[in-house]
Amino acid sequence: MPSALPDGEPVPETGELPPYALEGAGERPLGFYLHVPYCASRCGYCDFNTYTATELRGSGGVLASRDNYADTLVDEVRLARKVLGGDPRPVRTVFVGGGTPTLLAAADLVRMLSAVREEFGLAEDAEVTTEANPESVDPAYLAELREGGFNRVSFGMQSAKQHVLRVLDRTHTPGRPEACVAEARAAGFEHVNLDLIYGTPGESDEDWRASLDAAIGAGPDHVSAYALIVEEGTGLARRIRRGEVPMTDDDEHADRYLIAEEALSRAGFSWYEVSNWATTEAGRCLHNELYWRGADWWGAGPGAHSHVGGVRWWNVKHPGAYAAALGGGRSPGAGREILSEEDRRVERVLLELRLSEGCPLALLRPDGLAAASRAVEAGLLDPAAHRGGRAVLTLRGRLLADAVVRDLVD
Numbered sequence: 164m165p166s167a168l169p170d171g172e173p174v175p176e177t178g179e180l181p182p183y184a185l186e187g188a189g190e191r192p193l194g195f196y197l198h199v200p201y202c203a204s205r206c207g208y209c210d211f212n213t214y215t216a217t218e219l220r221g222s223g224g225v226l227a228s229r230d231n232y233a234d235t236l237v238d239e240v241r242l243a244r245k246v247l248g249g250d251p252r253p254v255r256t257v258f259v260g261g262g263t264p265t266l267l268a269a270a271d272l273v274r275m276l277s278a279v280r281e282e283f284g285l286a287e288d289a290e291v292t293t294e295a296n297p298e299s300v301d302p303a304y305l306a307e308l309r310e311g312g313f314n315r316v317s318f319g320m321q322s323a324k325q326h327v328l329r330v331l332d333r334t335h336t337p338g339r340p341e342a343c344v345a346e347a348r349a350a351g352f353e354h355v356n357l358d359l360i361y362g363t364p365g366e367s368d369e370d371w372r373a374s375l376d377a378a379i380g381a382g383p384d385h386v387s388a389y390a391l392i393v394e395e396g397t398g399l400a401r402r403i404r405r406g407e408v409p410m411t412d413d414d415e416h417a418d419r420y421l422i423a424e425e426a427l428s429r430a431g432f433s434w435y436e437v438s439n440w441a442t443t444e445a446g447r448c449l450h451n452e453l454y455w456r457g458a459d460w461w462g463a464g465p466g467a468h469s470h471v472g473g474v475r476w477w478n479v480k481h482p483g484a485y486a487a488a489l490g491g492g493r494s495p496g497a498g499r500e501i502l503s504e505e506d507r508r509v510e511r512v513l514l515e516l517r518l519s520e521g522c523p524l525a526l527l528r529p530d531g532l533a534a535a536s537r538a539v540e541a542g543l544l545d546p547a548a549h550r551g552g553r554a555v556l557t558l559r560g561r562l563l564a565d566a567v568v569r570d571l572v573d
Contacts, residue, residue, distance in 0.1 A: 171498025198464025273311030
């Protein structure tokens with residue numbers, strides 16, 4: 164089941180933000196994340212805020228139905244317009260995620276996007292992305308999305324090997340994600356991403372190389388590769404605990420990462436964030452860059468998180484409770500936190516260090532600066548970038564990114 168929400172102070176029923184959060188808002192990029200919490204089945208490794216039909220049965224009736232979900236989410240977009248007030252900022256990025264957004268009709272996704280456009284306007288070069296399950300789209304569906312304003316699509320591939328997909332409880336067949344790339348290109352999508360996961364129990368180095376080769380051969384301009392994290396409470400965690408499948412270790416994850424870097428670099432991809440590679444700067448995921456650079460974004464949907472001007476908040480998790488709040492004219496916010504200047508400094512180091520441009524050394528305290536010098540000596544930070552006033556991870560540093568961040572902010 165989905166993980167628990169954090170604690171926080173109450174969100175006003177109006178969703179109102181402190182006045183300072185909106186100061187200078189017009190100078191900051193704004194993105195929208197639109198969460199679709201439905202899945203046909205639950206993958207064994209997933210602890211995202213998603214629900215199958217069985218999990219929703221008896222827990223909200225029509226309020227939990229995906230048939231009228233787009234209408235409910237549009238209500239939150241309209242709430243966002245009231246809360247953010249002032250002159251509308253053209254939205255720089257829209258990202259529809261889940262769950263499986265493509266379980267909804269393409270017309271529903273287009274309607275959700277249209278609400279953002281109508282309430283805020285879209286920047287001329289706005290990036291508009293949806294995630295998609297390879298088995299839930301076809302050429303006609305993709306063409307409808309493209310015609311409706313989507314210009315980027317991200318397919319969940321995970322692996323090219325059937326036995327690996329089986330451990331992950333993925334339902335698509337090997338080869339289908341690669342076919343989806345061709346269908347998306349034919350529909351007019353310029354930017355296409357494939358998501359991969361490495362470190363699945365039972366996956367070998369050769370399995371991973373085969374997945375990378377298949378992904379690269381499909382012709383996307385962006386590949387994301389994430390180490391499998393086994394979250395407590397998931398089906399996969401229970402299987403590992405029972406000894407049904409083996410757990411991979413950190414050394415195996417490191418080896419797989421190096422294999423990915425080699426294969427993707429050889430194919431013309433460049434890393435721009437620890438887990439993300441693109442063939443061109445235009446192919447980078449601008450929406451995720453908003454997160455990594457601490458910009459403003461509004462997350463609409465059950466359990467979605469938002470951040471505006473140093474205020475972070477999150478919505479109630481269940482689709483029924485979410486719809487009930489909006490239907491009653493209330494914000495669906497479940498809690499929020501006010502970030503201190505120190506919180507924001509630490510987050511900037513934590514997130515920007517993961518980018519290929521790194522973070523400014525000016526963000527570091529004296530102990531962090533000393534740690535950065537030691538990291539250069541240890542081969543974890545690039546010496547030339549350090550001399551130029553930035554902390555930039557080397558390849559070895561990327562393997563130990565979490566540890567480097569801890570040293571720089573402690």
